[in-house]
Amino acid sequence: MKRNAFFAFASPSIVIMFALMVLPLLMAVFLSFQYMTFRNITSPEFVGLRNFIEIFEDQRFWRSFEFTALYIAIVVPSWVVIGFVVALFLDQVSGLVRGVYLSIFLLPFIIVPIIGTIMFKQLWEPSGLLTWLYQQITGARFRVNETSVKTLIIVFGIWYVTPFTIVVYFAGFQTLPVEMFEAASIDGATRMQKIRHIVIPYVSSLTIFILLFSIMDSYRVFDSVFVLSELNPQFKADTVMTYTFLTAMQVQRLGKANAMAIITVIGIMVVLVPFLYLMYKEQIEER
Amino acid sequence: MDRITSRPGRVLVHIVLALFAVYSLVPFFWTTLQSFKTFKDAFSRAPILIFQPTWQNYQEVWIRSLPDAGSSAGYIILIAAAVITCLMLFARYIPVNPAWIYIGGLIGYGVLLWAIPQQVYMAKYYNYFINTIVVTVFTIITSISIGCLAGYALARYAGMAAVVILIAALAFRALPRLAFVLPYFWIGSLTNLLDTQILVIVALVAVNQPFTIWMLRSFFMEVPRDLEESAMVDGANRLTSFLNVIVPVAWPGIISTALFTLLLAYNEFLLVRVLTQTNWTLPVAISRYTGAEDPAQLTLAAAASVSATIPIIVVILFFQKHLVKGLAAGAVKG
Numbered sequence: 001m002k003r004n005a006f007f008a009f010a011s012p013s014i015v016i017m018f019a020l021m022v023l024p025l026l027m028a029v030f031l032s033f034q035y036m037t038f039r040n041i042t043s044p045e046f047v048g049l050r051n052f053i054e055i056f057e058d059q060r061f062w063r064s065f066e067f068t069a070l071y072i073a074i075v076v077p078s079w080v081v082i083g084f085v086v087a088l089f090l091d092q093v094s095g096l097v098r099g100v101y102l103s104i105f106l107l108p109f110i111i112v113p114i115i116g117t118i119m120f121k122q123l124w125e126p127s128g129l130l131t132w133l134y135q136q137i138t139g140a141r142f143r144v145n146e147t148s149v150k151t152l153i154i155v156f157g158i159w160y161v162t163p164f165t166i167v168v169y170f171a172g173f174q175t176l177p178v179e180m181f182e183a184a185s186i187d188g189a190t191r192m193q194k195i196r197h198i199v200i201p202y203v204s205s206l207t208i209f210i211l212l213f214s215i216m217d218s219y220r221v222f223d224s225v226f227v228l229s230e231l232n233p234q235f236k237a238d239t240v241m242t243y244t245f246l247t248a249m250q251v252q253r254l255g256k257a258n259a260m261a262i263i264t265v266i267g268i269m270v271v272l273v274p275f276l277y278l279m280y281k282e283q284i285e286e287r
Numbered sequence: 288m289d290r291i292t293s294r295p296g297r298v299l300v301h302i303v304l305a306l307f308a309v310y311s312l313v314p315f316f317w318t319t320l321q322s323f324k325t326f327k328d329a330f331s332r333a334p335i336l337i338f339q340p341t342w343q344n345y346q347e348v349w350i351r352s353l354p355d356a357g358s359s360a361g362y363i364i365l366i367a368a369a370v371i372t373c374l375m376l377f378a379r380y381i382p383v384n385p386a387w388i389y390i391g392g393l394i395g396y397g398v399l400l401w402a403i404p405q406q407v408y409m410a411k412y413y414n415y416f417i418n419t420i421v422v423t424v425f426t427i428i429t430s431i432s433i434g435c436l437a438g439y440a441l442a443r444y445a446g447m448a449a450v451v452i453l454i455a456a457l458a459f460r461a462l463p464r465l466a467f468v469l470p471y472f473w474i475g476s477l478t479n480l481l482d483t484q485i486l487v488i489v490a491l492v493a494v495n496q497p498f499t500i501w502m503l504r505s506f507f508m509e510v511p512r513d514l515e516e517s518a519m520v521d522g523a524n525r526l527t528s529f530l531n532v533i534v535p536v537a538w539p540g541i542i543s544t545a546l547f548t549l550l551l552a553y554n555e556f557l558l559v560r561v562l563t564q565t566n567w568t569l570p571v572a573i574s575r576y577t578g579a580e581d582p583a584q585l586t587l588a589a590a591a592s593v594s595a596t597i598p599i600i601v602v603i604l605f606f607q608k609h610l611v612k613g614l615a616a617g618a619v620k621g
Contacts, residue, residue: 001444001445001525003444003446003448003460004449005440005444005525006440006443006449007440009436009437009440009525009529010436010437010440010441010444010452012433012436013433013434013437013450013496014437014498016289016433016492016493017452017459017496017497018490019487020467020471020490020492020493020494021467021493021494021496023470024466024467024471024474025462025466025467025470027473027474028466028467028470029480030562031469036473040474042476042477071525072343083575085303085359086303087467088309089289089300089304091299092300093301093592101307102303102443102611103356104308104311104312104619105311105312105316106610106611107312108311108314109461110550110600111596111599111600112553112556112569112570112573112595112596112599113556113570113572114556114570114571115573115592115596116314116571118576118588118592119314119318119575119592120314121311121316122318122321122322122588122589124315125585126330126332126441127329127331127334127585128317128334129313130313131334132333148299153604158462159310159311164614167611168614171614173288181289189492199288203368204484217460219463220463220464222464222556222557223556223570226556226574241463244465245465245557247468247618248465248561249561251389252544254469254473254487257364257465257469258470261463261465261466261469262466262467265462265463265466268462268463276457276458278452279453279454279457280450280454283450284450285594287445287450
């Protein structure tokens with residue numbers, strides 16, 4: 001394809017991405033240096049770095065950052081491990097049974113995240129099924145407090161994204177080389193040895209792919225935290241994203257919220273740049 | 288990997304899978320039960336599993352006031368909806384070109400959605416439902432038509448510009464929505480576009496564009512180059528050969544991408560929450576039921592959630608193959 005034809009075909013998409021992604025990012029940078037609320041939205045006031053200083057002194061921001069880090073540290077390994085194990089089990093059945101299980105397992109990932117969260121939350125209402133079960137097992141009443149809300153957010157996070165890792169690993173297992181397993185069987189390898197020495201190395205590139213995307217996606221988690229922290233508004237279990245949202249829409253400090261968004265963008269880019277560089281080299285080699 | 292053959296091993300496999308299925312389904316099961324309960328049953332301390340089901344919650348979510356008793360309009364609408372759905376499900380067994388049946392069916396649905404509020408005084412939820420359909424449909428159409436052109440160009444052009452765009456798109460895909468949405472909110476307030484569907488649709492197209500072009504590109508890469516080259520030798524220009532030769536071949540991939548765009552648009556919460564005040568789509572509308580302190584909302588939230596999930600499950604059942612294919616393609620190719 002010639003250069004002109006390329007730009008003729010790609011220009012609508014390029015224009016949209018430039019106008020609605022590049023420009024907004026620049027605008028966010030501009031706004032992060034302004035004092036802006038809903039009142040002076042047409043005439044923001046330049047305050048230099050004051051928004052950033054305020055954020056770094058803001059205890060609530062650091063608490064939300066800590067919780068986000070905790071969330072990532074627990075949720076991401078759980079996705080990988082549970083997804084891998086369930087995919088191994090799913091690989092043991094075939095035909096219709098496999099199709100039915102796959103559809104069921106995918107449900108939490110397919111439905112609207114907000115609705116999934118609401119459904120999950122219904123289990124933990126005072127009259128909910130798991131509230132009751134919790135009381136039967138532990139003998140104590142289920143109390144809504146900071147710890148329990150945070151636990152629920154993490155458990156929900158694990159529940160609704162695991163299907164994605166299951167499908168990715170499952171698809172990966174379908175391409176495993178059969179000969180290697182035959183050779184291993186002849187040498188008398190046990191099942192665990194085969195998993196340890198053949199399967200895990202074989203899917204390692206998939207694992208890296210999953211790790212990368214899940215770290216970025218769990219950093220951005222918003223919907224479920226937003227709904228679940230409503231269980232009891234007193235114990236705000238904020239992540240960086242929900243705190244940014246609250247700063248913008250409830251406290252109405254749009255400038256400060258934009259500054260937080262910019263800090264987040266910089267944080268993500270630091271993680272992302274090595275990966276982007278790898279992709280860049282791969283793309284260059286492809287040509 | 289080779290199969291477990293021992294009997295206890297097989298039993299263990301099925302136990303693990305069944306337990307995981309239960310774990311996946313519990314919230315759906317419980318919410319569906321709650322949605323059919325009366326207020327009193329829903330709030331009993333010990334969960335009630337057997338009860339007299341009621342449509343009350345669904346009726347309250349969808350309908351503001353019932354038409355006069357004996358009105359047959361409601362039944363006619365229900366029967367018409369059922370007939371259209373069956374026709375579309377079994378289109379391949381009917382000796383007419385299925386494309387016509389699908390188009391006719393979609394038009395039929397449109398007429399029904401228009402006709403219902405003429406007969407019955409519907410609740411606000413119906414407006415949100417229509418709004419969601421409008422936003423989703425226009426997002427898919429715009430996003431896929433722009434994305435197809437770009438995805439095809441990116442699959443065929445070898446220059447540096449393509450690499451730069453692909454890498455930039457990947458970076459945008461990783462950034463949080465809020466970084467884009469807050470400036471949109473600012474632009475929206477300055478231009479009075481806040482709370483309009485146009486702003487939501489344009490914003491949705493833009494934030495999903497990186498994902499769309501990557502996925503479409505991977506499907507266009509699979510189409511052999513000889514196809515359009517031979518068409519172009521026959522005198523077709525690039526655009527006509529693209530539309531007449533490449534698009535039909537890549538059609539399954541385009542459907543997969545459209546399906547994911549549908550899910551992304553239908554699911555979007557944050558963007559719609561910030562950019563609208565009354566013109567909500569379903570996720571935002573439903574979250575309003577749970578935010579209120581009033582516990583009476585609990586069963587309504589359940590009914591609203593189930594109502595909003597059913598269309599998605601129908602679509603997924605219809606396109607399941609495309610969904611799994613898309614997930615696997617996105618995963619394997621990164």
